[in-house]
Amino acid sequence: MTRETLELFEVFVRPRRGLDHKHVGSLHAQDHAQALEYARDCYTRRGEGVSIWVVRSTDICASQEEDVESFIDPSEDKPYRLATYYRLPDPVDNM
Amino acid sequence: MGGNSDQAELERQFQQRIDDDIKIEPKDWMPDAYRENLIRQISQHAHSEVIGMQPEGNYITRAPSLRRKLILLSKVQDEAGHGLYLYSASETLGISRLELIEALQSGAAKYASIFNYPTQTWGDVGAIGWLVDGAAICNQVSLQRTSYGPYARGMIRICKEESFHQRQGYEIMLALARGSDEQRQMAQDSLNRFYWPALMMFGPHDGESAHSAQSMRWKIKRETNDALRQKFIDQTVPQIEFLGLDHPDRDISWNESRGHYDHGEIDWHEFYSVINGNGHCNRQRLQHHIRAHQEGEWVRDALAAYQEKQRQRDCQDPD
Amino acid sequence: MIDRQDSDDILAYAVRLGDDALVLGQRISEWVSNGPFLEEDIAYANVALDFLGRARMYYRYAADLARDGRDEDHFAYRRNEREFTNLLIYELPRGDFAFSQVRQLFVDLYNTGFLAGLGTSEDPQLAAIAAKTAKETRYHLRRSREWVLRLGDGTRESHSRTQKAVNELWGYTHELFDVDPLEQRLAARGVAVDNRMLRPAWYQAVSRVLDEATLEIPGDDWAVRGGRDGYHTESLGHLLTELQYIHRCYPGCCW
Numbered sequence: 001m002t003r004e005t006l007e008l009f010e011v012f013v014r015p016r017r018g019l020d021h022k023h024v025g026s027l028h029a030q031d032h033a034q035a036l037e038y039a040r041d042c043y044t045r046r047g048e049g050v051s052i053w054v055v056r057s058t059d060i061c062a063s064q065e066e067d068v069e070s071f072i073d074p075s076e077d078k079p080y081r082l083a084t085y086y087r088l089p090d091p092v093d094n095m
Numbered sequence: 096m097g098g099n100s101d102q103a104e105l106e107r108q109f110q111q112r113i114d115d116d117i118k119i120e121p122k123d124w125m126p127d128a129y130r131e132n133l134i135r136q137i138s139q140h141a142h143s144e145v146i147g148m149q150p151e152g153n154y155i156t157r158a159p160s161l162r163r164k165l166i167l168l169s170k171v172q173d174e175a176g177h178g179l180y181l182y183s184a185s186e187t188l189g190i191s192r193l194e195l196i197e198a199l200q201s202g203a204a205k206y207a208s209i210f211n212y213p214t215q216t217w218g219d220v221g222a223i224g225w226l227v228d229g230a231a232i233c234n235q236v237s238l239q240r241t242s243y244g245p246y247a248r249g250m251i252r253i254c255k256e257e258s259f260h261q262r263q264g265y266e267i268m269l270a271l272a273r274g275s276d277e278q279r280q281m282a283q284d285s286l287n288r289f290y291w292p293a294l295m296m297f298g299p300h301d302g303e304s305a306h307s308a309q310s311m312r313w314k315i316k317r318e319t320n321d322a323l324r325q326k327f328i329d330q331t332v333p334q335i336e337f338l339g340l341d342h343p344d345r346d347i348s349w350n351e352s353r354g355h356y357d358h359g360e361i362d363w364h365e366f367y368s369v370i371n372g373n374g375h376c377n378r379q380r381l382q383h384h385i386r387a388h389q390e391g392e393w394v395r396d397a398l399a400a401y402q403e404k405q406r407q408r409d410c411q412d413p414d
Numbered sequence: 415m416i417d418r419q420d421s422d423d424i425l426a427y428a429v430r431l432g433d434d435a436l437v438l439g440q441r442i443s444e445w446v447s448n449g450p451f452l453e454e455d456i457a458y459a460n461v462a463l464d465f466l467g468r469a470r471m472y473y474r475y476a477a478d479l480a481r482d483g484r485d486e487d488h489f490a491y492r493r494n495e496r497e498f499t500n501l502l503i504y505e506l507p508r509g510d511f512a513f514s515q516v517r518q519l520f521v522d523l524y525n526t527g528f529l530a531g532l533g534t535s536e537d538p539q540l541a542a543i544a545a546k547t548a549k550e551t552r553y554h555l556r557r558s559r560e561w562v563l564r565l566g567d568g569t570r571e572s573h574s575r576t577q578k579a580v581n582e583l584w585g586y587t588h589e590l591f592d593v594d595p596l597e598q599r600l601a602a603r604g605v606a607v608d609n610r611m612l613r614p615a616w617y618q619a620v621s622r623v624l625d626e627a628t629l630e631i632p633g634d635d636w637a638v639r640g641g642r643d644g645y646h647t648e649s650l651g652h653l654l655t656e657l658q659y660i661h662r663c664y665p666g667c668c669w
Contacts, residue, residue: 159491
């Protein structure tokens with residue numbers, strides 16, 4: 001009888017020009033057009049954004065928790081990729 | 096054997112993360128009981144927001160001024176939004192909204208019992224905003240630090256939006272308290288009826304709360320029922336005084352050594368009686384939700400059918 | 415120069431536009447917690463807020479012109495069925511979801527033309543209200559248009575409910591394009607919109623949507639009129655009873 005007919009969408013909002021879109025939550029809708037409208041009504045009631053993305057939740061491909069060791073951890077031993085790795089002489093205080 | 100010790104090791108690592116204040120995210124391993132406990136708490140919270148639309152919604156069409164009507168409508172709309180954020184957080188745990196709604200409608204899932212009380216007067220709309228939202232905010236502020244990431248983020252968003260809810264309620268009370276004799280009586284009457292049920296919203300005393308200890312260990316809850324209740328009692332005393340209304344608790348008195356107000360005992364018999372179905376609106380609230388959901392079924396079916404037709408049209412005509 | 419007669423006319427005009435917005439805002443707000451799913455509850459409440467906000471803007475302007483102590487709440491809460499001058503289509507009970515969305519489509523399309531016209535009014539206040547609210551209406555129309563398409567071309571049940579709504583509402587659309595002596599006077603001075611001019615574009619736009627939604631346009635064999643003269647359906651009295659109950663119970667109180 002009752003069944004889930006609507007799909008789950010993830011909502012991303014750009015709070016201001018110049019900033020990245022940020023994930024803010026999800027909602028149910030029939031398709032992209034409707035999801036975009038509901039995102040506007042559900043997630044920007046207080047003028048929280050200047051641009052909205054919606055993506056079908058099932059279309060998101062995510063890294064897996066069990067992959068963390070091979071996927072994420074290896075970058076941890078490359079401190080030379082971070083600015084804090086390099087000590088500048090005091091007279092040169094900003095770079 | 097190996098399986099058991101693996102399990103034990105995972106649980107140890109999990110608890111270690113919690114103890115180190117590292118947030119748990121949807122894809123992380125978590126004990127089944129943690130997941131179930133979270134689903135129970137978050138969905139109960141979501142259902143409370145959604146059912147909570149009804150008692151205040153009861154006054155949208157009757158609000159006594161246009162300004163009040165707009166404020167109340169925005170507030171009730173926010174409750175729907177907060178229900179949505181919390182359903183979203185629940186769905187990250189692998190349960191669908193439909194399952195959650197079915198659990199609500201069958202009575203398997205609970206919502207805050209405060210919404211089983213009727214709103215009889217306009218003063219009740221003020222008292223709910225001030226006291227019920229006030230009590231809810233005490234709880235929600237502490238939940239911004241809850242261990243599950245999506246729940247904590249939802250709470251942060253909700254707290255930010257809810258700051259106006261309590262204020263608008265207090266403003267309604269203030270207008271009544273400064274108004275005619277009849278309005279003042281209305282305010283006192285609403286305060287009398289909603290004060291004690293608001294205290295009950297924090298749940299049973301810590302010793303008698305079924306899920307409390309484990310929830311604290313997992314940092315699903317961050318402060319105990321009694322600690323939060325005390326905070327609410329303390330902050331409410333001066334607010335009542337400012338309104339010039341009588342405090343409904345005759346035993347309220349400042350305790351210098353504790354640094355808190357001592358208060359009278361809550362009527363737990365009433366609390367359990369209302370939870371167990373004897374409130375004025377228990378049946379009405381669920382029936383309303385079921386009716387709206389059933390009446391909406393043909394609309395949801397139409398959406399699905401339309402989309403299917405669109406899909407077929409796209410297939411026939413790829414341009 | 416705006417003389418006394420103009421000022422009274424503009425006041426009456428602002429009040430009737432306020433009545434339109436208030437009565438529809440009240441009807442839409444009845445959907446809160448009754449929508450087909452949570453997202454729609456939130457979205458439709460936004461539309462209700464827009465109409466109620468619109469009512470306040472028109473009433474406040476009327477209060478400014480009246481300068482006799484009447485305020486926005488006086489116009490909303492202290493007038494009776496015979497004094498309300500909203501068009502009848504706004505007051506009809508909300509019906510099922512199809513009925514509400516078809517009404518919404520009809521009035522959103524009407525308001526698209528109407529507000530564009532009012533935006534060029536010689537009266538700067540009315541023009542400013544129109545400029546603000548026209549943006550809202552663009553969004554309302556986007557929603558109502560899509561709903562009518564989805565419901566009309568959805569299931570057999572949704573199609574028949576939507577066609578029934580079109581048939582039941584059609585006779586109330588003619589009044590949207592009437593112009594009474596007051597509006598003629600104001601239109602001649604460039605203050606009011608001459609609604610007669612709006613019908614062709616409205617009819618064309620409605621036909622396009624209904625056609626795409628596989629719905630039929632009914633015949634023009636009946637038309638109900640009278641809203642601007644305070645000659646209403648019975649439903650308005652009940653709407654006002656609910657709307658005004660508390661306010662009238664405690665006369666002279668602040669809230």
